[in-house]
Every structure is written in structure tokens, then in C-alpha cells.
Amino acid sequence: MPIQGNNFKERILSSFDIYENHLNGHKDSAQHKVRVDAIKHFESKGLPTLKNELWKYTNVGFLNGLDFKLDITETNHSITKEDIDNLKVEGIDNYVVIVNGFYNDELSSFDTSLEVKSMKTALNDNKVDFEMHYNAYLKNDTNVFSSINTALSFDGVFIKAKKGLVEEKPLHIINIVDTKSGTQFKQARNLIIAEDNSNFKLYETNHTIGDNTGISNISTEIYVGHNTHLEHIKFQNDTDNGIYFAQSEAKQERDSNYTSNTITLNGKFVRNDLGTTHNGENIETHYYGYYYGSGRNLIDNHTMVDHATPHCESNELYKGVLGDSSIGTFNGKILVRPDAQKTNAYQSSKNVLLTDTAKVNAKPELEIYADDVKCSHGSSTGSIDKDALFYLQARGIPKEKAKALLLLAYSQEIIDKITIEPIREYITQQVELKFGM
Amino acid sequence: MSLLKVENLQAKIEDNQILKGLNLEVNPGEVHAIMGPNGSGKSTLASVIAGREDYEINGGRILFEGEDITDLEVHERAQKGIFLAFQYPVEIPGVSNANFMKSSVNAIREARGEEPLSAKDFLARMREKSALVEIDKSFMSRAVNEGFSGGEKKRNEIFQLAMLEPKLALLDETDSGLDIDALKIVSQGVNTLRNENNAFVLITHYQRLLNYIVPDFVHVLADGKIVKSGGKELALELEEKGYDWVKDHAIEEQTA
Structure with a gap:
């Protein structure tokens, strides 16, 4: 049921009302309470403006002007196996496909020791996992796109590595928005659980297929258990029709190693929010990023490492190349809490501007409340040597x-x-x- | 026909007129040395012949094999066979020497309508030419000049020269910062490469290099012009009398 009017907030709120009216008495469930809290939060905050410190370089006001379809339960689409063939990477045999926010079993293909299923299925099958991890890490209170996702996402992919599981073969997560029939706003919610001593690799891509604008809002929660190794690569090389919001929040336990590598080569608008919270000693977090902007691309990377515990290390390097009239933003924050003694935290952001009309906003932030730490950050912007x-x-x-x-x-x-x-x-x-x- | 003919060349950078009507003619098979005090315009001359855009040519012209190349781009000149060995070779992180040379050799071959060199032939050539300047094999996979010592950088320049076999090589103070062993290696490389079809222009502040690479002609550059030319003995005379001698000499000539 399409909703009229282009005010983004109004449309999200009325969409929620319509959804709620169809619930028929399930309004008391714990799940639903989470949604209500999230939508209330969005209602009170609305879309961020440039006055919001976390959005000061990135104007999302354009969302108000977009006439998109917002039928949250619609699962019909026109994506075929041939489409997927074009998106696969040679040598990567395991892939899971999400279309318009919904896990798609038919288009997916994997033979893996990881537990991979739709979030809808996992909600019933993995009640304990949900209780422990669902909506436990995402920052609904500081990012309204997470609130919107929590309120109005209905599926996505659930990935779990059991204790001690080592999976050599990477899993490719293909996220598609089908815009052949019109402009779309689609959300997926993912949960990734790496139990203690597990080790695996994820490769995530996003694609808009069709001639209309596709807005994706993807929220991913990641639990990185004791002594776990997780490498998470995001490759964003969408068409100029793609508008992409992604929030990824991880919690890391002791002796774990989480490496995130985000590479963006195209997309009309890309906003990545990446966060990690440490919950134990001897944790390593590696954040790498590369972005190349051309045309009028806007690429915004916000990162946050929350050093809440002592003897941990984070290492961050983001590099950007901005051409034409593109805009790149890097805002990386390192928070070292009072207990986090002996923290080693390094951050570096480098940018190359190819034209006079390209622009970069680099904002490194270091907030340190412990006294015995080694932290550094640096930022440079130049042109081609x-x-x-x-x-x-x-x-x-x-x-x-x-x-x-x-x-x-x-x-x-x-x-x-x-x-x-x-x-x-x-x-x-x-x-x-x-x-x- | 001369290989290089520089006619009344005038070049400036910003408001600073550096070359003030310079003439030079180089024929195949010749080695020329251009000497002169600091700031006389030696390195500018080399850069301008190579086509560096920072300089504005505001008079005169440069002919290469009879063709006016004054307005050609840097790479076009290189493709025609002009090679500049840099005084300060640039470090290029992330680009290996092998990849750099492959791109370079094939760009030049392409410009001449030749097929790219096969991987096998390319490797063979790399091996042969690196031996000439005593460069280690591991060097090929290292990033261009990154972390190289001064001597290694200069040897790398001569290695590239050997790889590209240009018609005209401009060596911009290749001797500066070299110890005697490196100087010998570099000189030996150049001496092996020189033949009747190519020419070298050695730009140097000191006579020392010319003990190893013996020039056919020596020119003294002062205040943006060649003020004196002669045979190899001119270098020795300069060494003995100092640059003030030619400067005074030049002033005498101007006022005469």
C-alpha cells in the first residue's frame, strides 16, 4: 500500500502505523516493544540535520524529496539467477542473497559449516541467540537510521559460527535493491555471531538493479567471541542509482581479532557507520578503508572504536581519492575509557584530491580518559604527487x-x-x- | 642532422628568468658535459629539454632529430628517445620497479607501433641490464626508489637508461652524492651504453665524473647561457681556475 507525500519522517511514521494495525493483537510481544521504542526514538529525533555533530558534513535532506515506495512487506521482485551470476566473484562459491531486505533462498547458494539462514527463521529457531545479541549492539539512540531499521526491518541474514568452528571458505553476502518498478526504500537487518574460538571471513556487496533510485538501509550486529578471528570486507561499487546507509556494530570479547575493510568505488550516496566495543583484554581491531569518488558521489565513513577494557589494540587506516565533484568524509573516533589502560590505538586518514571541485572532510577524534596509553592519529589531504x-x-x-x-x-x-x-x-x-x- | 639542437632557448619559472638564450648542438655518438656554478641553470636545461611543465619557455626552440619538440608533452619526448636521469630520483610507494619498467618499456614500444614485450623477453632484459649496474634481483619487486640509498637510486637511473636505450640521455648531476665505488659502477654503465648512434649530455658541478666518462665537448653554463665551450681539457682548466674565471670571462666578452 503506497503512502502519499514526500516527507520522509511522515512516511516512515505512517508506514509504521499501517504495519502496527495489521498486527492483530501481537502488540505485546518483546519484539514489538523493541520496534515501538525505536520508532518513538525516530519520531522524537527525525532526520539528522547538519547541526548534528555526526552528520555535519552529510546532508540527508534529499530523502524528503524522494518519492519512493515503502511497502515493507512486499517480497515480489524481478531478480534472476543471471543477475546473481553478474555479481558473483570467481573463486567464491558460497553466497547468500538478500533482495529488497529479504533473505532469498532460491538465489542463494552455499555449502558451508556456518549456520546461514533468514533472520525470520532465526527469530524462531535461535531464540537464545536473539535474546543475547539482537538489538544489543546497534546504537539506536545515536543513529536514527538504526532506529528506522529496528522499527521497520523484517528480514536479513543470520550467520553463526559455533564454538571452535573454522570455515576457510568466505561467504559472500549479496545485498540487492530491485528498482525496476520504481524508487525503493529497503531495509535489511543482519546478525552475525562468531562464538568463541571461531574463525571465518565475510565479503559483503551492495547493488541497485534497475533504472530508479534504490535506498538501502542495512543494519548489522556482530558478536565476536573469545579468541575469534573475523575478517569482514565490504565492497561498495554500486551504480549511480544507489543510496546506501549501513550501520555495523560489533562487540568483541577477549583475545579476539576483528578486521573490517570497507572499499567504496561508486554509489550516489554512501554512509558507513562502523563501530566496535571492546569487552575484554588483548583484543585487536583493524579498520581499513579505501574510497574513490567520481561524478557527484558522496562517500561518508564514520568509525568508532570504544576501548572500554585494558590491554587492547586498534589500528585504523582510511585512504581516499576524490575526483570530479565528489565529496568524501572520514570521521573516526577513538574512545579510551578510564579502565582501558595500556591501550594502543592508531588512526590515520589520507586523502588525495584530483580536482578543485572535489572535497574532503576529515575529522579524526581522540577521546582519552586513561593515562597509560599509546594513541596517535593523523590526517593528510593532498593532490597527486x-x-x-x-x-x-x-x-x-x-x-x-x-x-x-x-x-x-x-x-x-x-x-x-x-x-x-x-x-x-x-x-x-x-x-x-x-x-x- | 644533429640529434639535439637547442636554439636561443629562454625559460623561466614564475618571474625568474633562468635560461637566457642558450644554444647547444649534440650529434649522435657525442658526449657533452655541461658544467657551471650552482644556480646557473644546468638542471633547468635538463628539465626543459625533458619537458617539465613547471617551466615556461618564453623564447627559442628545441629540435630533436630536426623536429621541433618545444611544445610536446613529457612522455612524448621520452617516447621519441629522450631520457632524463634525475638528480633526485622520485620514490614511488606501491609501484614495483618491475611494474614501472614494464609500463615504461611498453608505453614506448606502443608509441612506436611495436607489440608489447613478452613477459619472458622482458625478464631477460631486466636481468641483463640490472647486471650492468650490479643491481640485486630482489630490487625488481621493491617499490621504485623507496628506501633506496643515494647510490642505489642513481644506479637505478642508469638501469632504466639501459632498459630504455634512448637516443639522447641527459644525466642531471648523476655524480652528486655518489661514493667512488658507486661512481665507478655508474660510469661503467654509461660507457658500456654509449655508441655511435646515441648521445649523452652530462650535467655536473665537478670535474670528477669526467675522469670516468670522458666527454667530447665541455660547455660552461653561467647565468642562463653557455659562456664557453671546448674539449675535455676545459674541464680541467675549470677545476684549476674555478668558476669565477669563466664568469669574469663572460663579463669581459659581453662588455667587449
């Missing part, structure tokens, strides 16, 4: 090719952190394509 360009040209390499070589080398530092070879090669190829190589 003219001397290096001249050097390459003086060896006969044409200017555009020389630029591409330099930019590829610049991105390689981030791409090389990926330990999954087919993905590393695939992303390198995609970057090369971007630079016309």
Missing part, C-alpha cells in the same frame, strides 16, 4: 596512465590487507577499471 607524475612521464608513460598507476598504488596498501586472494584480485581489477587501466 607532481614529481612522481613527472618521473613516470619522463619514462614515456602517458599522463593519464601515470596517474592511474599512482592511484592504483595508493589504493593497494588497503586492498593488500585483504587475505582472500580472489577478492583481492577482483577488487584490484575493479580499481584498475575505474582508473581506465
Whole structure:
């Protein structure tokens, strides 16, 4: 049932009302209470404005002007196996597909020791997991997109590694919004549970298929148990129709190692909120990111490492290249709480501007309340190294090719952190394509 | 036909006129040395011939094999066979020497309508040419000049020179910062590469290099012009009398 009017907040609220009216007496469930709290929060806050410190560089007012379909229970779509074939990566055989916010069993294909299922199914099958982890890490109170997701998302993917499970084969999460029939606003909610001593790798991509605008709002909660290794790669190379909000919140237990690598090559609008909270000693968190903006792309990465416990380490490196009239934002926060003595926390943000019309906002934040810590942050913005360009040209390499070589080398530092070879090669190829190589 | 002909060349950077009507002619098979005090315009001359855009040419022209290349881009000149060995070779993190040379060799071949070199031939050439300047095999996978010592950087320049086999090589103070062993290796490399079809222009502040690479001609550059030219003995004379001698000499000529 389409809702009229383009005011984003009104539409979300009335959409919630319609949903609630169809519940027929299930309004007392714990699940529903979570939704009500979330929508109330959104109602009181509304969309963030530039006055909001976390959104000061990124204007989401455009959402008010978009006439999108908001039929939250609609599961029909036109995505085919051929579409998926185009999105798969050679050498990655396990993939799970989410279309318009709903887990799609038919389009998915995996043979893995991980437990992979729809969130809807898991809600019944994995009651204990839900009680422990669902809505436990996401920051509904500081990010209204998380509130909207909590209030009005109905599916997504549930991934669980049991204690001690080691899965060598990475799982590709393919998130699709089908916009062939019109502009869409779609949400998926994912829960990833890595029980103690487990070890696995995730590769996540997002795609808008169709000629209309697709707005995705994806919230992912991640539990990283004791002594667990989790590598989580996000590759965002959507069409110019893609508007993407993603919040990913992790909780890490002692001796765990969580590596996130977010690489963005295209999309009309991309906002990544990435957060980790430490809950034990000897934890390692690695955040890597690379973004390339062209046209009028807007790419915004917000990260937060919450050092709540002592003897932990976080290491963060984000690099950006911004061309044409694109805008890049990096806001990385490191919070070291009073108990978090002997913390090592490093953060670095580097940007290259290719044109006078491209823009970057880099805002590193360090908030330290413990006295025995090693923390550093640095941020630099420059243009392509003219001397290096001249050097390459003086060896006969044409200017555009020389630029591409330099930019590829610049991105390689981030791409090389990926330990999954087919993905590393695939992303390198995609970057090369971007630079016309 | 001369290989390089620089005619009344004038070049400036911002409001600073550096070259003030410079003439130079280089023929295949010749080695020229250009000497001069600091700030006389030696390195500018090399950069301008290579096509560096920071300089504005506001008079004169540069001919290469009879063709006016004054307005050509840097890479086009390189593709025609002009090679500049840098005084300060640039570090390029993330680009391996092998990848750099492959891109370079093939860009030049492409410009000449030739097929790219096969991987096998390329490796063979790399091996042969790196031996010439005593470069270790591990160097190929290292990033261009990153973490190289001064001597290694200069040897890398000569290695690239050997790989690309240019018609004209401009060596911009290749001797600066080199110890005697490195200087010998570099000089030996150049001496092996010189033949009747190519030419070298050595830009140097000191006579020392010319003991190892013996020039056919020596030119003295002062205040943006060549003020004196002669044979290899001119370098020795300069060493003995100092640059003030030519400066005074130049002023005498101007006022005469």
C-alpha cells in the first residue's frame, strides 16, 4: 500500500502505523516493544540535520524529496539467477542473497559449516541467540537510521559460527535493491555471531538493479567471541542509482581479532557507520578503508572504536581519492575509557584530491580518559604527487596512465590487507577499471 | 642532422628568468658535459629539454632529430628517445620497479607501433641490464626508489637508461652524492651504453665524473647561457681556475 507525500519522517511514521494495525493483537510481544521504542526514538529525533555533530558534513535532506515506495512487506521482485551470476566473484562459491531486505533462498547458494539462514527463521529457531545479541549492539539512540531499521526491518541474514568452528571458505553476502518498478526504500537487518574460538571471513556487496533510485538501509550486529578471528570486507561499487546507509556494530570479547575493510568505488550516496566495543583484554581491531569518488558521489565513513577494557589494540587506516565533484568524509573516533589502560590505538586518514571541485572532510577524534596509553592519529589531504607524475612521464608513460598507476598504488596498501586472494584480485581489477587501466 | 639542437632557448619559472638564450648542438655518438656554478641553470636545461611543465619557455626552440619538440608533452619526448636521469630520483610507494619498467618499456614500444614485450623477453632484459649496474634481483619487486640509498637510486637511473636505450640521455648531476665505488659502477654503465648512434649530455658541478666518462665537448653554463665551450681539457682548466674565471670571462666578452 503506497503512502502519499514526500516527507520522509511522515512516511516512515505512517508506514509504521499501517504495519502496527495489521498486527492483530501481537502488540505485546518483546519484539514489538523493541520496534515501538525505536520508532518513538525516530519520531522524537527525525532526520539528522547538519547541526548534528555526526552528520555535519552529510546532508540527508534529499530523502524528503524522494518519492519512493515503502511497502515493507512486499517480497515480489524481478531478480534472476543471471543477475546473481553478474555479481558473483570467481573463486567464491558460497553466497547468500538478500533482495529488497529479504533473505532469498532460491538465489542463494552455499555449502558451508556456518549456520546461514533468514533472520525470520532465526527469530524462531535461535531464540537464545536473539535474546543475547539482537538489538544489543546497534546504537539506536545515536543513529536514527538504526532506529528506522529496528522499527521497520523484517528480514536479513543470520550467520553463526559455533564454538571452535573454522570455515576457510568466505561467504559472500549479496545485498540487492530491485528498482525496476520504481524508487525503493529497503531495509535489511543482519546478525552475525562468531562464538568463541571461531574463525571465518565475510565479503559483503551492495547493488541497485534497475533504472530508479534504490535506498538501502542495512543494519548489522556482530558478536565476536573469545579468541575469534573475523575478517569482514565490504565492497561498495554500486551504480549511480544507489543510496546506501549501513550501520555495523560489533562487540568483541577477549583475545579476539576483528578486521573490517570497507572499499567504496561508486554509489550516489554512501554512509558507513562502523563501530566496535571492546569487552575484554588483548583484543585487536583493524579498520581499513579505501574510497574513490567520481561524478557527484558522496562517500561518508564514520568509525568508532570504544576501548572500554585494558590491554587492547586498534589500528585504523582510511585512504581516499576524490575526483570530479565528489565529496568524501572520514570521521573516526577513538574512545579510551578510564579502565582501558595500556591501550594502543592508531588512526590515520589520507586523502588525495584530483580536482578543485572535489572535497574532503576529515575529522579524526581522540577521546582519552586513561593515562597509560599509546594513541596517535593523523590526517593528510593532498593532490597527486607532481614529481612522481613527472618521473613516470619522463619514462614515456602517458599522463593519464601515470596517474592511474599512482592511484592504483595508493589504493593497494588497503586492498593488500585483504587475505582472500580472489577478492583481492577482483577488487584490484575493479580499481584498475575505474582508473581506465 | 644533429640529434639535439637547442636554439636561443629562454625559460623561466614564475618571474625568474633562468635560461637566457642558450644554444647547444649534440650529434649522435657525442658526449657533452655541461658544467657551471650552482644556480646557473644546468638542471633547468635538463628539465626543459625533458619537458617539465613547471617551466615556461618564453623564447627559442628545441629540435630533436630536426623536429621541433618545444611544445610536446613529457612522455612524448621520452617516447621519441629522450631520457632524463634525475638528480633526485622520485620514490614511488606501491609501484614495483618491475611494474614501472614494464609500463615504461611498453608505453614506448606502443608509441612506436611495436607489440608489447613478452613477459619472458622482458625478464631477460631486466636481468641483463640490472647486471650492468650490479643491481640485486630482489630490487625488481621493491617499490621504485623507496628506501633506496643515494647510490642505489642513481644506479637505478642508469638501469632504466639501459632498459630504455634512448637516443639522447641527459644525466642531471648523476655524480652528486655518489661514493667512488658507486661512481665507478655508474660510469661503467654509461660507457658500456654509449655508441655511435646515441648521445649523452652530462650535467655536473665537478670535474670528477669526467675522469670516468670522458666527454667530447665541455660547455660552461653561467647565468642562463653557455659562456664557453671546448674539449675535455676545459674541464680541467675549470677545476684549476674555478668558476669565477669563466664568469669574469663572460663579463669581459659581453662588455667587449
